[in-house]
Amino acid sequence: MKKASEDRTVLQRHASHSDDENVGEELSPARIAIQNGLTAPKQAWLKLGLPMKLLVLTVIFVMLAEVLIFVPSVANFRVNWINDRLMAAHLAALAADAVPGGNIPPPLREELLTTAEVQAVAWRRDGRRRLVLPPRAPLAVDAHFDLRSRPELGTSHEILVRLGLIGDALRVFVGSGQRTLRVIGPLGNNVDDFIEVVMPEKPLRAAMYRFGLNILGLSIIISFVTAAMVYIALSRLLVQPMMRISRNLVRFSENPEDQSRIIVASERNDEIGTVERELADMQQQLTQLLRQKNRLAQLGLAVSKINHDLRNMLANAQLISDRLSALPDPTVQRFAPKLIASLDRAINFCNDTLRFGRAQEAVPRRELLLVKSILSEVGDSLLLPRENCIAWEMSITPATLRIDADREHLYRVLSNVCRNAVQALESTEGDRSGGRISVKAWRDGRKVVLDVEDNGPGIPPRVRETLFQAFRSSQRVGGSGLGLSIATELLASHGGTIRLLETESGTTFRIEIPDRSPHEL
Incomplete structure (x- = not known):
């Protein structure tokens, strides 16, 4: 009897437990409905406008x-x-x-x-x-x-x-x-x-x-009258200007290149006026930046189209120069190797035309180079010195000074900087005689410093702010403004820098290239 009673108790507990579970299962849709009912006001509130x-x-x-x-x-x-x-x-x-x-x-x-x-x-x-x-x-x-x-x-x-x-x-x-x-x-x-x-x-x-x-009646009347006055005041002071800003953002995002969509800042001196002025400046900068990007894209497309034909022309010129190098004339034998080297560089530049704008230049292959030989090569490529026009001076201390750099990269850096100096001197109005380009090189601890100086007209203050930015620093008609930007990128891959020194006249650029650390050798 006791065993039967215990069995009945266990069965009753089991049945009660099962009923509780069934009740829980039956209530789950109700719980879902309650949750939906709780979230409905929140969704309705989010759908309301700011006013x-x-x-x-x-x-x-x-x-x-x-x-x-x-x-x-x-x-x-x-x-x-x-x-x-x-x-x-x-x-x-x-x-x-x-x-x-x-x-x-x-x-x-x-x-x-x-x-x-x-x-x-x-x-x-x-x-x-x-x-x-x-x-x-x-x-x-x-x-x-x-x-x-x-x-x-x-x-x-x-x-x-x-x-x-x-x-x-x-x-x-x-x-x-x-x-x-x-x-x-x-x-x-x-x-x-x-x-x-x-x-x-x-x-x-x-x-x-x-x-x-x-x-209660008086409170309701006062509440709505007060709410109406507060609403009108805040709507005019805050809500309407904020809605104007939000509408302008939506309209501007549809066509950021359209200057007519730039917000016209009000004359308010509070925080909203500050936001409007800052937004107008930001939109103006973004519009100019997008236009510049489009021009760069078009320039890249044009360069890619002429790249193929230009390489073919340079290849033909290289074949002709190879035949010229076979002539026994001493003058030909003197200039033919330089001509061939220049053509090789031109072909390499054509192959790497679209390299600018990528994440980085090729990794430099550094070695110890004689500074004098690099500068001589740069002077020969630029036909320096030019008699009665541009003097070419080199001051290297000591004369056997060596620099730890990639030969091709260093040549491109010095060539770009010196070419800019030549163009500045050639653009001088009046008597062009007396032009001078001097390069000084010396070692300062674990780095080599080079100063490239010219006595040209100098760089205007308005150009200095964007001097090392691509397509924005050129002073010469038809210039691309890429020379100093490429030089900055090449020096950065060496851990070096280039900067403009303050001078009373002319222009002086200082180039610094540090030696590799011992563990990099």
């Missing part, structure tokens, strides 16, 4: 402020209403006390109690307590309230009393209104005297409801 959100929030905040005003107002109304009843009860008590012999006729007592809206009145005067207007029938008091002030208890007690009055007022609203109240109030200037009344709560509740409805 509507501002209006709703303004109404909510003003109504919240009205609620904060309403609660103490209702509590104050309750106290005033009860004080009015105490005052009426005091007058009724004085009238009853004036009756000769103290025997109040029942009709008079009923009229006094009805007029004062109380059920009984008692007072304490001159140290004696007396029931002035007795009740019609025995009463059961449900709540007691003492409205006498106690300044001797301090400010904290007054605050607690005020909060208690607010709580009492709210209990009147939520209660049934069928309670009987006993209220004690001050009587005259003597602190020991007081008046005591017993009154029904129902008239108080009705009066508070009427007052509450009046306050």
Whole structure:
């Protein structure tokens, strides 16, 4: 029997557990519906525009402020209403006390109690307590309230009393209104005297409801009027300018290259005016940048088209130069190797035409080179010196100075810088004689420093800011502005730098190339 009882208990627990699981499974759609119901207001709020959100929030905040005003107002109304009843009860008590012999006729007592809206009145005067207007029938008091002030208890007690009055007022609203109240109030200037009344709560509740409805209606009107004024003010000051900015951003994103879509900044001096001006500058820069990118793309396409034909032309010139090198003429034998080397470089440049704009140049193959030989080669390629036109000076300390660099990269750097100097001297108006290009080289610790100096017209201040940026630093008509940009990139691959030195006249570039660290050798 015991075993059977235990089996039944186990079965009942199992069945109960199964029922709980089934209930859980049945409630899962309800839970999903509740979750959907919770997320629906959030989605609806996100769909609202900024003006509507501002209006709703303004109404909510003003109504919240009205609620904060309403609660103490209702509590104050309750106290005033009860004080009015105490005052009426005091007058009724004085009238009853004036009756000769103290025997109040029942009709008079009923009229006094009805007029004062109380059920009984008692007072304490001159140290004696007396029931002035007795009740019609025995009463059961449900709540007691003492409205006498106690300044001797301090400010904290007054605050607690005020909060208690607010709580009492709210209990009147939520209660049934069928309670009987006993209220004690001050009587005259003597602190020991007081008046005591017993009154029904129902008239108080009705009066508070009427007052509450009046306050509610007035609060709604004030809320909407205030919300409308705040909405109009904030809409003009903040919302409309922000919507203008957002519309401009959408319109500008459709065609950033159209300058007519750039926002026109207002003359405001606040944060929104600052945003408009900064946005206008940013859009202007972006439009110029996109136009420059398009021009670069078109330039790249054009270069790629001529690259094939140019390589063929240079290949033919290379074949002809090879045949010229077979002639026994001494002058031909002197210049043919240089011509062949120049053609080889030109062909390599054609093959690497589109290299600019990639992540980086080819990794430099560094070796120790004689600076003098590189500079001589650069001078020969540029036909320097040029008699009665451009002098070519080299000052290398010591004469056997070696530099740790890629030969081809270093040649391109020096060639670009010196070619710019030659072009600057050739562009000088008037007498072009007396031009001079000098290169000084020396070792400074673990780096080699080269100064390339010319006595040309110098570089204008407006060009210096973009001097080493591609396609923006050229001063010569038809120039591409790539020379110094390529030189900067090639030197960066060596860990070196190039910069413009401040000089009173002419132009001086300083090139610094550090030696490789021991672990890189």
